[in-house]
Amino acid sequence: MVQFTNILFAKVHKISRKYLRAGFRDNLKIYVQGGPGGNGLPKFGGVGGNGGNVIAVAKDGVSLDDVYKQNKSKRHIAKGGRHASHNFILGPPGEDLHIEVPVGVSLITELGKKLGELNNEGEEVMVAKGGAGGHAKNGFLGTRGQAYHVRLDLKLIADIGLVGFPNAGKSTLLKAISQAKPKIASYPFTTVKPNLGILTYKDHRQISMADLPGLIEGAHANRGMGHQFLKHIERTKLILMVVDINGFQLSPQYAHRSCMETVMLLTKELEMYNEELLLKPSMILINKMDSEGAFEKFQEMREHLKNPLDFFKNYPNELRPTKHLKFCDIVPISAKEHPEDVEYVKERLRNLLDVLTELQENEEVDKSDEVYNEARNVLSERGPALI
Template identity: 60%
Template sequence: MVFKTVALFAKRKKPLRNCLKTGFRDSLKIFVSGGYGGNGLPKYGGIGGFGGNVSVIAKEGISLEDVFKQNKSLRYVAGNGGNSSANCLRGSPGENVTFEVPVGVSFITELGKKLGELDKENEELVLAKGGTPGHSKNGYLGTEGQAYPVKLDLKLIADIGLVGFPNAGKSSLLSAISHAKPKVANYPFTTLKPHLGMINFPDHRQISMADLPGLIEGAHSNKGMGHEFLKHVERTKLLLLVVDIHGFQLGPQYPYRNCLETVLLLNKELELYKPELIEKPSLLLINKMDVEDAEEKYNQIKLSLKNLSSISENYEEEIRSEKYLKFRDILPVSIKHSVQDIDLIKGKLRKHLDIIADEEIDDESNSDLYQDIRRKMKEKGPKLV
């Protein structure tokens, strides 16, 4: 009987999914409420004060965990507007509430409405507006402010997003080319939370890179780290896929995938999550080229890697896609054992990010030119025949 009581109240182990979140928070639910508008004064035509607003401002160097620690109630309620009185016909405005959040946060109501997102430092957004004051047109009665739960959803902003299955070498790459110190070991899911690193160049150029939790098959449907990983690649400028030349197998319940199948499967997971990701600029690193037979294996597949659509029909439907990444570069490397390869990767990343920046400028210039031509044609009006 004593044994049963002890067993009944024994502390249960936390499920793995909760453990994965330890130390990193990329979403948070809060409640926001604008203040009530103050009542007016009919006798003298007095007007109440506006209710206060709840706003956020983006700041570098803070996390959602910091937001939680600063206000564990997660309630943000602005002040009510003052009522009009004989001594003060204009009621005082309610006190605004403003708090800081990390750069890269989106704000979504429980009904799925997106209130906005903050992508740059010092950008501000009003989450809940205060109520309007009472005056002659509304019967001198102030209205209530907006009030609802809001989800804060953080998507990391980085120049480069590392994509690959567990143990492909992503963490080793980040450690080798930046000051980040991610945990590195020879077993799957070494990376349990995103790591950000900065690549520094002698001319003070900096490039940010995010190493994200390893995908598994079915990540698009929220298996494994699922959406917790995939949403973070959306804001990157360049995708860097890292695969093992000898293929990969997560566990006995999963099929073994050779190198080419691994690339096809990564493409599939990205497409199923968000088809637009396939249009992103991308590079491919074929890692562990220092291992025996690596060169022979690479020579057998290098032509196929340049045109994935041409060979996909040879594989089962579950790893075929409608569209395929078009790699701007394919680099066979040894991340762990070749300093020259690390320098090569750094140079290629910088080169392609510069090309992408130039392309963005050209696109903006062409768009502005097109709009200018349309405006001038509109000003001239139709020709009379």
């Protein structure tokens, strides 16, 4: 009885879910206010100093979490201009306030007006202009600076963006191919925040790869991770789709999807969010090829990928995309069991990015179909073609 009582009233130790609270922010709302202008001096025609401006500056290595920690009140107010006086007929202007923000941030007002975006180190955008100093035309009274709330919206800038349903093996691949240390487990939604890995080569070449939270059906309608994931794909150079050869089932409430159905649904989600994403160069990795019967499934998969729209037409409109991603390369791998597969993928990714850069510099090749065909041709020359 005593033992039972001890068990009944024992202190329950909750499993820490700190990883859900900590870490990555991809948007932050702040208040910005330009400094007020100083008053003029009517007696001597003195002019007040202009208020300081609030300026956002892009800086590598800064996160939105850093922006929040630097000023937890989230109120960024520039200094006001000084009044004109007997000693200072021209009042000194207020000091500008500079806010360091991550590269890749867009700045948007509450009314939806885009003030600008910062895609390179050192770029600046004035987000709130200071008020004018007092002078004869405004009755020598300084005016207020601009003041409003601004949303900082971050879209990751990476060379490669990983796309796939939960538990497809994206995090395993990223860990094996780079120095990233993503959380890995055998249940869906292991990745709850973006992970960025760097692929480093012997000649010191570096390529960035982002593993983003897994999509689910309906992500375009903001289900699951929804737009928190999809917006990050827009600034990648290459989409790397990772699918499980055995298909995927999120839970008993969802239907089991075959590997090809997974490709169809992922393509649909990308199309519904922004159909221009389907014009991006892409590669597909068929993962978990060490499982039983994988080779036979891959042969069938490869045939379907020769003309995906023929496969898609057997499904209702809400599931099938109207277009398809044109994969420049199809690679069967076992990211967990075969390290040599990972090295092969690493080289193919580098070759593909190099080819795409060469083609984009060629003004004669400006159509996506031509880029796709040229990329496949060059890749086949640089290594064994798998399709």
